[in-house]
Amino acid sequence: MLLDRTYDDFLGCSVKKIKFDHTNLIGLLITYDDGCPDISNCIERFKAIDPHVRKIIIRTSCNELIKPLMVYRLVDGDWRTFEYKQRPRKHRQTH
Numbered sequence: 001m002l003l004d005r006t007y008d009d010f011l012g013c014s015v016k017k018i019k020f021d022h023t024n025l026i027g028l029l030i031t032y033d034d035g036c037p038d039i040s041n042c043i044e045r046f047k048a049i050d051p052h053v054r055k056i057i058i059r060t061s062c063n064e065l066i067k068p069l070m071v072y073r074l075v076d077g078d079w080r081t082f083e084y085k086q087r088p089r090k091h092r093q094t095h
Contacts, residue, residue: 005032011045012038016061020046025054031069033062043072043079 005014013035019028027046031037037058046053056072071082 008037010038010041012036012041018045020049020053022050025050025052027053027056028059029056030059030061030066033060036069039072039079039081 005016007013008015011029011031014032015029016032017028017030020026021028027042027049029037029042042056042058043053046056054074057068058070058072059066060069061067072079073082074080
């Protein structure tokens with residue numbers, strides 16, 4: 001049996017991918033649809049990669065479809081949560 005996910009005890013969820021953009025100081029965590037990371041530990045994980053991290057993006061993966069979930073930004077020394085809102089799709093008029 002081949003396992004395609006790795007459970008991360010520190011984050012408390014199964015992880016598909018962790019990336020860090022050192023230019024923009026942005027962390028990206030892609031989890032699987034069946035779990036949510038421990039946010040405090042997620043922040044600590046990215047601070048261990050680069051203590052100047054300014055933003056963390058969390059996305060979930062379900063059936064190979066990656067969906068945005070949450071964004072955490074460092075604002076005036078405090079981490080703030082920003083939730084992705086689904087925008088209604090605009091219908092294009094065809095002639």
